[in-house]
Amino acid sequence: MASICFYFQVHQPFRLRHYTIFDAGQDYFDEFKNAQVCQKVAKKCYLPTNALLLELIEKYNGRFKVAFSITGVMLEQFTNYAPEVLESFKKLAKTGCVEFLAETYYHSLSSLYSRSEFTEQVQKHIRTINRLFGQTPRVFRNTELIYNNTLAKAIEQMDCFDAVLAEGADHILGYRSPNYVYRPVNSDRLSLLLKNYRLSDDIAFRFSERNWSQWPMTADKFAYWVNQVNGNGYVVNLFMDYETFGEHQWEETGIFDFLRCLPAEIFKHPDTDFKTPSQVVKSYKPVGTLDIHRPTSWADIERDLSAWVGNPLQNSAIAELYRLEPAVKQTRDPKLIDTWRKLQTSDHFYYMCTKWFADGDVHKYFNPYNTPYDAYINYMNVLDNLRQRCASAQAVRPIELTEAGIPVAPKPPAHQYASIR
């Protein structure tokens, strides 16, 4: 038996507007640009692909299944800029063939910097998914598939997940295959699902590449490759950005036809089917443990953190951001805390990446900046303003004193912003 497990990532950040040291406003985000991108991608990708998935689910009577991870900041943007997209996801949720995964609401790197912040963001995401789609996620995927033992531990301790997704990077798997279920080292109940990056990237990146030896890739060819897993694996995890359909790969490339034909070709092989991550966990036992110290991710060829962390700009921005955590939380101002969290979205640091910058091959997709330097300058100006707001909020708030005259430590304010959307 071999199963295809599709998971699509749906995310757009709240991009910042141009913000100089002379700006004093609290409107950091580029409403116009964010609405524009959201609506454009909705039209090219989210709406047509959702419609197609619904068609396939109905056509195959529930045998075709997929999973989504939709970030909280994306859901907010759907609510504000493209409510019809949210409705179409709700429709998919009702079919019972679509599983929604949990992640950090803000698509943040908090797992690396603040455990408490991380936990709160995951919980907020779970509540949001539950409210919108009537499901409680049981499978976790971290921002950009960032994963290591520490993350697995944090997830296990949250005590509400069965599995975590990660990149099936060669340097962590070695001779092992991504087509089995694994178990994080020292865990006794979590499963680990690993992305089959070759087959995933055949769709996400190579599909329209004309000088690829396998071009044009057809559904029957792809089904044949998947079926070859039978006998040396259980599951082919196809994890990719949802924007693959219609946005990264334009409609003209035939990507929608490929997806439309794929289930029929898959079902021609009696031993192959579709499963959601939770069904994979129920069906297949882990075959071994994986011990991963250095964080892996699904980005770039390095499959590490170097797209977001590592150059002096990124390090300085992230350090300043998380240094603000106590000050921000002490304000107990839900709007301010929410803004600070939106600044945690990993894209802001991705824009500061200088890895291939000199070659002109920057991380350009939806990137509002010309250079990583511009991204950094803008971000730091916003952060300066936020810091000032924290300081002035501190100044006006009376300090509670104990009987001995010692300031009372502020209570954990979690409940205060539990209801932020």
Add this chain to the structure above:
Amino acid sequence: MFRNIKTFMLGWEFPPFISGGLGTACYGLTRAMSRLGMKITFVLPKSDPLQLSADDEPSLQEPLEELEFQNVKFRGIAARIAPYGAVRSANVKTSAADNPGSSKVGALTCLAGCDYGPEIFAIVNSYADKAVEIAAGVDFDIIHAHDWMTFPAGLAVAQKTGKPLVVQVHSTEFDRSGEHVNQHIYDIERAGMHAAVKVIAVSNYTRNIIISRYGVPAGKVEVAYNGVERNGNGSNGHNLDGKNEKIVLFLGRITMQKGPEYFLRAAKKVSQRLNNVKFIMAGDGDMLYRIIEEACRLGIGHNVMFTRFLRGDEVDKAYSRADLFVMSSVSEPFGIAALEALQHGVPVILSKNCGVAEVLHNALKVDFWDIDEMANQMYAVLQRPALHKMLSENGHSEANRLRWEDTAGKVKQIYEQVLAGVG
């Protein structure tokens, strides 16, 4: 197939007698061409002796002794050098008058872009006549003329010898004078560009001006970016940490072309936020007094220092003291100074109208008129050590990758095309 192309090169400036990018570029390019084994006869005007004290007699012997110029033969033509302009603004005294010890500065300092004296054309014409005489006794394959002052000479030599002419444009009349072009100079530039088999521009920025303003067919205009001399300077440990006073440097002629007033207004805005920043404006020019007055009027007279024209060591000193270099040019065909700043490890902010911005990724770029953004960028570089460090280090290595050898290689390629076409 063209192993030893022999060039008859016509220049106007050569170190140490330079006023700006032209001399530096000719020096770098010629030396690199020589290293590639290309034979060059370099014709230069000699300064009018009346303008120079005895010990400042132009010494063209000096470079000859360098091994690196072994393939270059220098030929001087006695003429009064006046690179970008011969007549000084009436109220600006020359450095020579202020400081007799460096009188050649007076003769060579670049001044008004638009204020040419009538004698410049006479000098240009007599240079052309002499160049034809020299050419008669020299064996060469191709003529290469640098900027409009040598174009009539190039045309004359080409006409006389039938050899193909290549002209190289380091700056156009539009860069120097904005929209108020000197029609006579424009006509000379245009005639030179149209008569040439190939036109070499120092950037795409300049190439576009040549195509759109001079009507030269695009297929004829090639880009050969300038390089930078390796001077052994490390990024000399530039570090913002612990520095009490920070220095922002403007280095260039104080003329309309360089946008000094935009620099000044941005300086004013930065000064309102930071009180430990000094702005150094190094250079002379027809706007100098106006800009000094403007600094006082803006109330930042105490924060802005004017050094007048700097040479050699003084330039190095200015770079090594600076924490940030700003090129606010309204129109800058290339902008070698930015590369020199980066060689000293000084981060740069470039106007988008700088040719050098096309080849530097690790620089901040701004529209020259966008004072707020310029100030925003200045503030960021001065206040954010991480940004300063990255711009300094990455910019330093990027600048060092721009080698004159590559420019010379490109020029050689162009020569080969030209000679192949001529047969």
